[in-house]
Amino acid sequence: MLRRRKIPGRKKVGLALGSGSARGWAHIGVIRALNEAGIKAKFVAGTSIGAFVGAFYASGRMKNIEDFTSLLTKRQVFTMLDLVFPRSGLLDGDKVSEFFAEQIGPKMMEDLEIPFSTVSTDLDSGEEVVISRGDILDAVRASLSIPGVFTPVMLNGRMLVDGGLTNPVPVDVVREMGADFVIAVDVNSSIFSNNAKDEVAKERSAVTWRKRSETFGAVKLFEDKIRKFAQEKESSLFKGWRKKEKLPGILDVISTSMNIIEVQLTRMRLAIDPPDMLITPDVGDIGFAEFHRAYEAMEAGYRAAEKALDSM
Template sequence: MNKKAALVLSGGAARGIAHIGVIEELTKHGFKITSIAGNSMGAFIGAVFVMNKIEEFKERILALDKKDVLKFIDFSFGKQGFIKGEKIFKELQNFFPDTDIENLKIPYAAVAADIKNMKEVVFTEGSLYKAVRASISIPSIFKPVKTDNAVLVDGGVVNPIPVNRITRTKNDILIASYVNANIPYSKSSIPDQHYKQKSVDFNKKFKELLSKRENKDKLNYFSLLSKSTNLLTHRLSIMNIEKYKPDLLIETSRETAGLFDFFKAKELIEAGKKATIKALSDNNTLS
């Protein structure tokens, strides 16, 4: 049977690491990804894939511990977001050299939202870095990307799982990976005591960084806004999925990780693999 896949990757911050497991499992089952589209972390993982850097990124992310994650979080508590993002975006630039999207090996699209002109922006050409940078600018978390005539933020507020923005090829299979699914997740899959301790230590250190009262008040505001945005993006995702009906929907629970839990990479990649295996098993015509 045909195994060409048009792959759509949702946003989800650290949960987006699960997309690595999805890609690995799809490849293992004989699928060839012929086009890719993503939002936020999905746009980043998609870019890493098309740049042939996914193994390198996987190795890097698996080596992260709590100190590495905190090192990249430069708090600002400004009016536009409580993280500057400069350290993260510098690392992003260092990770892969910029290139024009139209020169990539397969069609690629990243989605952002222009909150100045109230519209969706789809990057299918031009700078790959700028496209990813705009797509991952989560409202209330990172400062938006400003240009002469636009203010760009995470595309999740307009198109969190851009099933309708992927380039299709003849006889391909439309596959969507959604890492914010409202489904149960078993915490028993946490691998060992050392891993659990990393989570405890990270949360303790994170709270220490937010010890000032004024910062706590601002964080509570950002937290409320973030939760409200999460509800909006989830409903938009469900609407998109129901409207455009991907041939295969791979769902990873939103309970797998928090926003900055990048040190859970091993668990997240495994969760992505398991979600893919389940989706293929439930759809016998594609397995």
């Protein structure tokens, strides 16, 4: 049990939970550590898996997701995958949505205990889309829609995909919600390097930020290329083409591409708008779809939060 701590001054704490697929279970451990330390967020924003976990936190139902993930096996992960190949994504995400709807409680974002926002990306314009009102399931499902993996979500006339393409760790979003002390959790920092914080420091003096619509106008092109690749490989995918050609699987291609985009973008954005506390769980060895390694991720999140709190 961590000793209780107070954020300096009468601050409104905001929690920004980043994208990262299976690595995002580390958010659960971070939240457990913050709770033990007596730190409760007044605002929460999440991207992708961060939106998924964040919704449980905002609804006061963290025990539901912690109990579920702690017992998750490889087989259970597989049974939650609903293949729709070769449409606009490999998976529909319906089974994940069903679990979420059963466990979350409130149906509308306005009814949550803590103000909550999700981040998605408009596939047509490349713009960041922040959702703070309306159906929780729609907002979270859109934020989770990794291009090429999950089918996009049509919401209010916009085709939405994973928010990690535009804002992987939504520090600015939770600030705009009213937070004046932001705790950010980046679960991707150790994928390619253990020196992410040093890289952020270097970026601060050199980075030039361009308009999001200009920088990420190629999101749709990325999606189209992934879809074309999937269609070309459909017939051979199930005949051992990976062994024959010694190429990575399609999920490896997609996940690595997303990792590259999100790690670089996170470094840029944290350089421009750094949080008051940055927590970086060491979960780089947990693969894109290794959701069964939840215990490891949660423990890594807890340790990282403990370290960050000790340095306050």
